[in-house]
Amino acid sequence: MERLLPMIILISFFYTCINTVKFITIEKEKQLKEAMKIMGLPNWLHWTAWFVRCLILLLITISLLVFLISANLGTDLSVIEYADWTVLWFFFLTFILVTICFCFMMSVFFNKANTAAGIAGLMWFLFAIPFNIAVQNYDEMAMGTKMASSLLSNTAMSFGIMNIIRLEANQVGLQWSNLFSSPTMGDDFSVGLVMVMFLVDALLYLAIALYFEQVMPGEFGVAKPWNFLFTRDFWKRNRIEDGPGMRQKMESSAYFEQEPNIDRAGVRIVNLRKVYGKKVAVEGLNLNMFDGQITVLLGHNGAGKTTTMSMLTGMFSPTSGTALVNGYDIRKDIEGVRFSLGLCPQHNVLFNELTVAEHLKFFAQLKGVPGDKTASEIEKYVTLLELTDKRNAQSHTLSGGMKRKLGVGIALCGGSRVVLLDEPTSGMDPSARRALWDLIQKEKVGRTVILSTHFMDEADVLGDRIAIMAEGKLRAIGSPFFLKKSLGAGYRLIC
Numbered sequence: 001m002e003r004l005l006p007m008i009i010l011i012s013f014f015y016t017c018i019n020t021v022k023f024i025t026i027e028k029e030k031q032l033k034e035a036m037k038i039m040g041l042p043n044w045l046h047w048t049a050w051f052v053r054c055l056i057l058l059l060i061t062i063s064l065l066v067f068l069i070s071a072n073l074g075t076d077l078s079v080i081e082y083a084d085w086t087v088l089w090f091f092f093l094t095f096i097l098v099t100i101c102f103c104f105m106m107s108v109f110f111n112k113a114n115t116a117a118g119i120a121g122l123m124w125f126l127f128a129i130p131f132n133i134a135v136q137n138y139d140e141m142a143m144g145t146k147m148a149s150s151l152l153s154n155t156a157m158s159f160g161i162m163n164i165i166r167l168e169a170n171q172v173g174l175q176w177s178n179l180f181s182s183p184t185m186g187d188d189f190s191v192g193l194v195m196v197m198f199l200v201d202a203l204l205y206l207a208i209a210l211y212f213e214q215v216m217p218g219e220f221g222v223a224k225p226w227n228f229l230f231t232r233d234f235w236k237r238n239r240i241e242d243g244p245g246m247r248q249k250m251e252s253s254a255y256f257e258q259e260p261n262i263d264r265a266g267v268r269i270v271n272l273r274k275v276y277g278k279k280v281a282v283e284g285l286n287l288n289m290f291d292g293q294i295t296v297l298l299g300h301n302g303a304g305k306t307t308t309m310s311m312l313t314g315m316f317s318p319t320s321g322t323a324l325v326n327g328y329d330i331r332k333d334i335e336g337v338r339f340s341l342g343l344c345p346q347h348n349v350l351f352n353e354l355t356v357a358e359h360l361k362f363f364a365q366l367k368g369v370p371g372d373k374t375a376s377e378i379e380k381y382v383t384l385l386e387l388t389d390k391r392n393a394q395s396h397t398l399s400g401g402m403k404r405k406l407g408v409g410i411a412l413c414g415g416s417r418v419v420l421l422d423e424p425t426s427g428m429d430p431s432a433r434r435a436l437w438d439l440i441q442k443e444k445v446g447r448t449v450i451l452s453t454h455f456m457d458e459a460d461v462l463g464d465r466i467a468i469m470a471e472g473k474l475r476a477i478g479s480p481f482f483l484k485k486s487l488g489a490g491y492r493l494i495c
């Protein structure tokens with residue numbers, strides 16, 4: 001029983017454990033986590049939500065387990081006769097705290113959900129190996145060795161169960177009064193010490209998870225330097241107030257129009273460069289995008305528009321150069337950048353089970369809209385997006401065009417100051433495109449809107465300024481009128 005019971009407990013936690021790792025990693029894999037963080041989800045809230053969810057599930061598991069092993073049901077599992085069930089329950093409660101932190105730790109190292117779940121399942125049982133090796137000569141083991149092996153939570157749990165069974169054999173059982181006494185003469189290791197080790201392990205696993213999440217964020221996200229904890233930027237929010245003083249002299253030429261006379265630029269891009277392996281996706285980009293204007297990034301497939309936007313939102317880190325978004329530096333303070341950002345990514349990032357209204361509510365609240373104002377915010381965007389009939393439809397039941405509309409609504413809601421729309425009208429019919437154009441025009445007041453497209457007509461209608469990109473470089477920038485004048489070819493009909 002000393003070996004069998006730990007194994008039964010490991011198996012009963014196994015399913016919840018690998019599922020938790022899987023679902024946390026799915027959020028990462030499908031970019032949902034980054035999308036939520038871009039629109040204001042604080043990291044602590046993300047982990048707390050997962051913690052509470054797992055805690056509830058595992059509390060049910062341990063309550064059933066304690067009932068099965070300690071109630072006198074006459075089954076093979078009814079092995080506990082003398083122990084106080086409240087101490088047992090508390091023992092398992094500390095074990096589930098460390099188990100949740102174990103799941104968090106496993107999930108940060110992988111980008112693919114199935115790989116993460118597979119490896120986590122394997123590690124779950126590997127973490128119990130030291131116990132299975134040590135169990136034969138447990139009584140001869142030094143205290144230090146027992147403590148060190150207990151850094152693996154499942155080994156610590158197995159030691160704990162072993163002591164609980166020995167206390168049963170002594171016909172006293174585990175009680176609050178003997179929590180820190182060993183059932184074996186001359187041994188200092190006890191169930192109480194195991195519980196202390198659970199808490200030490202939980203803190204250790206959580207620290208590993210939070211640290212590696214920052215330095216190895218995976219496919220999406222900006223990696224912090226390994227010593228980020230010791231840098232000033234990590235502890236101090238650093239905002240540069242934008243205004244006339246920030247105005248740089250931009251050379252005007254045949255293809256580059258003089259900048260408009262607007263004081264505040266929501267986005268200032270300085271020498272931004274991104275290289276994927278050997279492919280230079282964005283090369284030395286210098287561009288300012290102003291308040292109250294729609295700046296269109298126009299370019300063919302592969303011109304570098306999405307890469308530029310991804311760097312502005314912190315989805316990818318730049319190879320060199322930087323940008324100030326609303327005064328925050330994308331290399332140093334991505335949380336500050338995200339404070340005022342709304343994003344409609346190129347591929348719809350929606351929760352299948354949430355309805356249109358629930359999406360708007362969730363993202364509006366993430367961006368800080370107070371509870372009593374969310375209803376009017378939902379109403380406003382459901383009406384503007386012409387999705388009134390679909391307000392209670394789950395997102396997976398919407399058509400492609402409706403999903404794009406919802407994505408734009410999510411980006412705009414909550415008063416985002418800087419709004420990035422990556423090909424917002426792709427897959428829409430002509431009338432829906434025109435309706436969306438009207439909406440974007442109406443909503444640009446007081447915001448810096450950046451929109452990418454490869455449709456010339458869209459750029460012409462929407463763009464206050466159009467930045468033409470090709471092969472990662474800015475080739476021309478100016479108002480539609482300026483560009484038509486300087487780049488226009490062919491016939492000209494003047495009426």
Ligand SMILES: Nc1ncnc2c1ncn2[C@@H]1O[C@H](COP(=O)(O)OP(=O)(O)OP(=O)(O)O)[C@@H](O)[C@H]1O
Pocket residue numbers: 276279280281299300301302303304305306307308346454
């Ligand atoms: N994750 C990646 N790994 C390697 N190369 C990439 C990656 N993402 C983009 N690229 C390359 O970088 C270049 C710019 O791609 P990007 O997606 O930014 O272009 P785009 O202008 O947004 O095109 P589209 O209109 O098709 O979305 C392309 O040549 C693309 O193949």
